[in-house]
Amino acid sequence: MNIRLKIWRQEHEGDAGKMVDYSLNDISSDMSFLEMLDTLNEQLIQKNERTIEFDHDCREGICGQCGVMINGRPHGPLTNTTTCQLHMRTFKDNELIVIEPFRATAFPVKCDLKVDRSAFDRIIQAGGFISVNTGQAPEANDIPIGSPVAESAFDAAACIGCGACVAVCKNASAALFTSAKISHLVLLPQGKIEAAARVKNMVEQMDNEGFGHCSNTEACEVACPQAISVLHIARMNYEYNKLQVLKK
Amino acid sequence: MLDARIPDGPLAEKWSNFKSHARLVNPANRKKLTVIVVGTGLAGSALAASMAEMGYHVKCFCFQDTPRRAHSVAAQGGVNACKNYKNDGDSVYRMFYDTIKGGDFRSREANVYRLAECSASLIDQAVAQGVPFAREYGGYLNNRSFGGVQVSRTFYARGQTGQQLLLGAYQALMRQVGLGNVELHARHEMMDLVLTDGVARGIIVRNMDTGKLERYGGHAVVLATGGFGKIYFLSTLAMGANGSAIWRAYKRGAYMANPSWTQIHPTCLPQSGEYQSKLTLMSESLRNDGRIWVPKKQDDQRSPNNIPEEERDYYLERKYPAFGNLSPRDIASRAAKERIDEGYGVGPLRNAVYLDFTRAIQNQGEAAIRKKYGNLFTMYQKITNVNAYKEPMKISPAAHFSMGGLWVDYELMTTIPGLFAIGEANFADHGANRLGANSLLQACVDGYFIAPYTLANYLAADIKTGPIDTEDVAFAKAQVGVEEFMSKLLAIKGNQSADQFHRLLGKILYDKCGLLRSKEGLMAAITEIRQLKAEFWKNLHVPGGEAMNSELEKAGRVADFLELAELMCNDALYRNESCGAHFRVEYQTPDGEALRNDKDFAFVSAWEYKGEDNGPELHKEELNFDVVTPTVRSYK
Incomplete structure (x- = not known):
């Protein structure tokens, strides 16, 4: 198949950046989207041009490092699929594909399609953990947890931290990312103890990083590779409001 | 002969003996000591967090944009621990024996015993961190079986066990970063190891965002940089996985042990074209319910569902009746290659074998299979466009895990004083073949429970050294x-x-x-x-x-x-x-x-x-088997 591409090129953070046209001919439809970018980069190397910088690592949908806007959607046209798991068979022959970085104030562009998502790390640093030191743990089966509870916690814990939820949100809100961690930990008996401080600190950090507020469009759930439910945002709001009401 | 510094005493008491007599560092002195940890996978994150919790100053580096992306994240199937929750006869000794045997009697008894001994604590630690392992309806932890063993000792979190364990370690690390006890440098790649007076004292790293080189000093340097299976280009590893940190350490004098021992994993997606960048792993846990077969006829062009039962060769069940589809990885991979090389391979490039769930779906129902492996079936469909509930998966062997790595002694220290190697970066525990679900275990145990003790034992002599001068x-x-x-x-x-x-x-x-x-x-x-x-x-x-x-x-x-x-x-x-x-x-x-x-x-x-122009020099560490008797490994 043949494809036409418009790709965002930006040398460094301060650079204005622009869209640049490329095209690729005779590629296999079984190729993954990132292998298509590899192929384009091979051609750029032959022409002694700077290659397109994009984030990727595991290429099996779990590390969360890849992620670009493809035709205006984070990770492209398929729902609940990372960029690396997208294949060219999803596109039509001669289709124009527009590729841009994730856009958000809190995710500054570093180069081409690479953005700085370290704000997510700082949100976790603010409280996305259970305070247990190595060596303090009791016998594992001393904390029985019903299978449905463990499974619900897992649904939230499955977040890969890619940032698609932020990129798709018109307010660039990190509510889904933050609430997924809050929900994962508050559902478990081990995590309940610190629930109040956790939600307060993580929500504050989210605001300080420049993420916007949630406006309940629920686009994040659709874009999320792990299909993390927006109900976690409701749980975060409940935990946060409970804190305000109780004035603890 | 190399001396591994194995403590005296009976096998079961060696680790306790070591811990009882190891030197300690007074809490007040710990903040004067800096530990450099390179790599933030399970081993690196676990160690960095554990050392910081004790009060040491830690500098931590990874090439990914955040520690949570390290390739431990991709491990699917599970982590072994001899809790004997299934009451099926598991024990520290049995786990030790399975691992030694699985490694074809080419690993150190003392290390392997310690790995089994520490396994139970790891499950406790992970649960306390909030790792959502699979549970039974009564609320207790569930287990499944894995290749090369006959008990159920594998703890799992759907097909994302590595991700969940790593997030546990990552969150512990983030907590210490937030508290100011760990200095985190993401997007920094180690370029060289610095020795002063023959002792590891720091590293040179490249800031991958700016290209600038930076110097960092510490009282000990720990490499937790993973394996180098990516050397085969097509592998199950992440694109950025590399051998550079351990290779630069090797060139500075650390010995490299058994570098050729690479595990070729039997259940990966086959190559489909020249453009391909990686071979995705499908968890070995699939072999619990999937049956592996090829057609009995060479170059059989029929669709798998049209090949009748009697014309299928379930070659693992035929050749290894005792372990069947759960034969260890080296054996399963070689058996697949043998069939493929003989012309029985399937798929367009004739480079694969079938992994079939028909019987499991008949017996247990599609819902049960979906619950156990749903994410793997989804991943398979995304990549291949084939629905594995309806048609067998096509799988083939791919480079996966490095049993070899930097040589370390019992204390996980390399031949360079002050340079430690933990997790897959060292060669220590798996012998010539690693058993499934032992890799997450080794990374965690090295990071949480072994290196914190052995590092303290080393650092105790360094409390008067003072800060390391990077202007040196x-x-x-x-x-x-x-x-x-x-x-x-x-x-x-x-x-x-x-x-x-x-x-x-x-x-x-x-x-x-x-x-x-x-x-x-x-x-x-x-x-x-x-x-x-x-x-x-x-x-x-x-x-x-x-x-x-x-x-x-x-x-x-x-x-x-x-x-x-x-x-x-x-x-x-x-x-x-x-x-x-x-x-x-x-x-x-x-x-x-x-x-x-x-x-x-x-x-x-x-x-x-021995330098660019000379060949390497071989040193041998004799393997003594005091407790087990090496036998011919049989899974028949």
């Missing part, structure tokens, strides 16, 4: 060396990309230093690798400059892989026996199984770098 001439010289290396790569201006060289290298290794090895093949491989290396330094092309440049990063890693590949072939050539993943075609039993030679080869090969 040793740091300056190392930095100049790295600058020259990078400039050289940029200056070649040839006409081939780093990936092109990497693909060619991978093909040489798959053909000649992969599942099957021979003297002629390995000697030819060495010649080909040298030619490829010469061609690389003549014809490489790296566009762009010294600032952010993925091509420059790749080029540096491939340059190291080209050197490491030759050492792998030398290692495989020296070992005139077959054991585990190392199968020399000259040494096999009449029915095609590995033929070990305990009389001449019951040792660890540890290679010492």
